[in-house]
Amino acid sequence: MRVIQTLFACWLSAVCLAGLGADAAESPHPLAVALAFDRPINASSAPLVVAMTDGLFSSEGLAVTSRIAAGSPEAIARVASGASEFAVVDINALIRFRSQASSPVKAVFVLFNKAPYAIVARKSRGIHVLPDIEGKTLGIADGDLSAGLWPALARQNGINLDHVKQSPISAAVREPMLSAGQLDAVTGFSYQSAVNLRDRGVPADDLAVLRFADYGCEAYGFAVIVNPEFAAKRPDAVRGFVRALIAGTNLTIRDEGHAVDQVLTRMEEGSRELELERLHAVVRDNILTDEVNRNGLGGVDPVRLEHAINQVGEGFHFEKHPTATDIFDDRFLPARADRLIN
Template sequence: MQISRPTFLRLMLAVGIGFGSGVWPGAAPLRAASDPPPQPVAIQFTLDRPLDAAAAPFVMATVGGLFSAEGLAVGTNVATSSADAIARVADGASDFALVDINALIRFRDKPGSAPVKAVFVLFNQAPYAIVARKSRGIKALSDMPGKSLGVAEGDLSIRLWPSVARQNGIKLASVKLSTISTAVREPMLSAGQVDAVTGFSYLSAINLRDRGVPADDLAVLRFADYGCEAYGFAVIVSPRLAAARPEAVKGFVRAVIGGTNLAIKDPARAATEVASRMDGGSRDLELERLHTIIRDNILTSEVKRDGIGGIEPARFERSIEQLAEDVKFQKQPLLSEIFDDQFLPPIDGRLVN
């Protein structure tokens, strides 16, 4: 009896193949011993910020041999921002990048922008949040009127603040905004120079606890808990690579899904691997970040139902309407202009738990 490749892979997974085997859904097919090994496809992948736990799926895809099993030799570089990472993919300097999809939406609204699209959504919910001190009188979003809010330069979360404020009956003028640099965001809140700051829930709150701010003095007000529909980090691809090597794009996505599963199943190992690649990284801090990311941004009810990586069209439209309360689009973005789902595996290849 001949066994199909998908059936064979499921059987191998069922008996507990280890991290380094490279036998995962979408792995390279078996070849005869006499066949010369195929040349791997060289891939440049860009992170939009320095390495932290958000990149655990990519680190684990490397550690687990998932990229190599797909015939990919992946090199990683770091950009200064999502805008910088998108520019690298747009001009062909990089093949893939992990960026904030809302930055991509703004990029595509520019006249003459390259047709860069996302092919996989890692963060089903954006990590946007206000992090505040309870000792400054903030325990819920309704406490923000009359308070000062520090906003780091280039922080995309502030773009959704007008919508979140409106939905929760807060007048924008009632909150004093102060533009600050990213480097002093947590120190200023720690010192009481502002009452709250905008940022990512898995970054600022954990950084503040690391600075000695008691956990029970911090209020993490996640925009997603107050009506924000935005998606978060997504993998974008070079239009040139997508057209010339669609199977390489599919393989990259499959490997990232496998790496995400590894990070979810063994977050302690994933945090250790991430911290070991950081300059002065803390395994404990990255583990705390990863637990937060998995709980709040990756394993949402939508992902548990529909699988990881995709976008629900009606929700996307609502998120665009919310973003438009701050960003005045030249043309209302269409989902087909931002996201291409043709590189995603079927839903049974996208289930995570």
Template structure:
């Protein structure tokens, strides 16, 4: 009789634990029998979709976000400053922005403690794009020339450090402020000798405008000693605190999208073009190859995997920013980057 009573009590406890989802195996049973609503994420790209957004396009089109229990809605910001502002205001949960703009933003009084959680571009895409026919084949040739600097261009902010590092007299380079809309046309027409911009954007767009590839010199800052990282994913502090597993799932999906992009760039470019208004498959494939080669799959990434930062290199990059920016408080890596959401190290290795 006593044994029967004990068994009855055990059965009752098991039933109660099962109802509460606390018993052994209860989590699996609930997951199998219950459909949970996906976690909604508002995601901002810093510019309209092009091939550089392939990992995010594939994460959406291949159901990678969905498999992580996420419903991701993508919106387009008008640049990194706007993307950061959206995350700061809480209108976006995650954004892709230039990490160097984030560093400057965080130095402002009262700035929200937004951090990057994943570095997509291990090397910044900053570049000077020039015409060889105008006498520019290397960075040292820029002296005595006219450099077109578009409004809002990010590359020019690290120009003082680059010039000093390479012994170039900045006073000898005439800067002509121009609209971003006429950057490529003015260089094509010979109205300026060179322009600042992103290597994978202006460098590829100019070839599309009919300038022969052998007449273009794409002088990447990274090839001349620039230590800066490039585009990174930032996350709202409130969202990260409330839904850390959703942030981790977002990064896992993006990581899977990167693997697919690197494995088959042609198909990735085709999927991107299918979401563009009048995009060119050949142009975007060329752009994607440039992004993978110069910004994503760098020697550092091949050694250590993608997504994180090297604190020592980060410190050198901050020193270079300080050539043209006076910090109120110089940041270190932990002030700007949170590695707690990163996928496992083995998953971040790209072959």
């Protein structure tokens, strides 16, 4: 019996090493990598958290540690410098970065097939659809990337920007000022501001969530980027990271309750009910789109990405115009069949 057990253990070890690729086979120890989140963790980070807590990264031979950066620019800078091998960032911040810097940082997996940008407004202030924003006061938080896409969105929808009063505000007072009636609408994430406002007592039927994606914005959302030197030296590790994230995304979609429970272990304070509502909105509006159902998780449509880059450029005035191949590298994605939702 002991001989059989020993033979089985050797066989299992060989199978696992074969599945992990050359990087893992060269070392019996997990490869330590750092992942930077560009903001504090909540339910929108569930696929990555599930991949960490459910052993999906470790099954790919990766020991993933995480830290929180102060926004996408800082997270991108960490990856560019090599301080972190991976980061999850707003891909539109990466577009801005590549228009200004020479570092060839690229995304290797798109988590949010649709950007979560939205204008969240009070219907009681006369805003029901996007054109109603004319003549109103719109609060735009410092550093809000949606501000860069707003000019293109307004032009597409026949909105005269001169007729919209834009009020610069701190992100910390965005929801309080809207709930207090000091603003008519704010820019933000559809799953963030709207859920937070309902938690502050604003009736759901008084909120108009005007998603940029519903009005012609082609932007993708959060994506995983990788340090280019690390990707060149450890391509199998990058592929393993992507496989684990695909598995984590599938698990999140199948069992949102479990995913939220794992997220709550990474939050100092959090309401299960609130985070479940947030995750449901993220899966419905940003992850599980028609494009993903057709083509699978993680990839991009190059033509759509080029259009999105152009839309970002209308608001941010590029120093040099990046292309889709500057932004996204599809070499680390598995075949479409292995990326379809299961």
